[in-house]
Amino acid sequence: xxxxxxxxxxxxxxxxxxxxxxxxxxxxxxxxxxxxxxxxxxxxxxxxxxxxxxxxxxxxxxxxxxxxxxxxxxxxxxxxxxxxxxxxxxxxxxxxxxxxxxxxxxxxxxxxxxxxxxxxxxxxxxxxxxxxxxxx
Numbered sequence: 801x802x803x804x805x806x807x808x809x810x811x812x813x814x815x816x817x818x819x820x821x822x823x824x825x826x827x828x829x830x831x832x833x834x835x836x837x838x839x840x841x842x843x844x845x846x847x848x849x850x851x852x853x854x855x856x857x858x859x860x861x862x863x864x865x866x867x868x869x870x871x872x873x874x875x876x877x878x879x880x881x882x883x884x885x886x887x888x889x890x891x892x893x894x895x896x897x898x899x900x901x902x903x904x905x906x907x908x909x910x911x912x913x914x915x916x917x918x919x920x921x922x923x924x925x926x927x928x929x930x931x932x933x934x935x936x
Contacts, residue, residue: 804835806884821824823874826883827853827854827855827856828853828856828901828904828906829851829852829853829854829932829935829936830851830852830854830886830904830933830935830936831849831850831851831852831933831934831935832849832850832852832887832888832931832932832933832934833848833849833850833895833931833934834847834848834849834888834931835931836897836899837897838855838890838897838898838899839872839896839898839899839936840863840872840898840899840911841872841911843870843872845863845865845870845872846870847863848865848866848867848903849865850863850864850865850866850867851863851864851936852868852902852905852933852934854902854906855908856907858875859875859876859878859907860873860874860876861873861874861876861907861911862874863892863899864874872913874899875912876902876909876911877909877910877911877912878907878908878909879901879908879909879910881909884905885903885930885932886900886903886904886905886932886933886934887902887903887930887931887933888901888903888930888933889901889902889903889928889929889930889931890928890929890930890931891928892927892928892929897929899911900928902933904933909929
């Protein structure tokens with residue numbers, strides 16, 4: 801009986817290691833130089849260089865500036881399977897930019913923000929602005 805319990809304990813620990821390894825392979829990091837202040841979720845983020853962590857499995861995006869002072873986690877809504885470009889897509893109205901999508905060769909996730917919805921309702925929205933993502 802003790803051997804069976806020991807075997808099951810080893811099996812559980814080994815399985816957890818395989819799951820963690822699979823998740824690590826799914827994670828990706830991209831870099832973007834965003835030349836303007838913007839909103840991501842409900843948080844205002846300053847212009848700068850950002851690392852974008854992409855967790856394919858959970859559809860979660862992590863934005864973190866290089867200083868480490870500004871960061872946010874967002875969960876997106878799938879919009880497609882990805883395309884040739886990797887980029888951040890912002891909705892633009894006046895001097896307000898709001899993150900709308902993250903596109904990569906793996907998936908396309910969209911994000912809704914109250915700021916972007918208010919800008920669209922005002923009727924003064926301009927074309928979308930795209931910022932390229934690059935792998936480190």
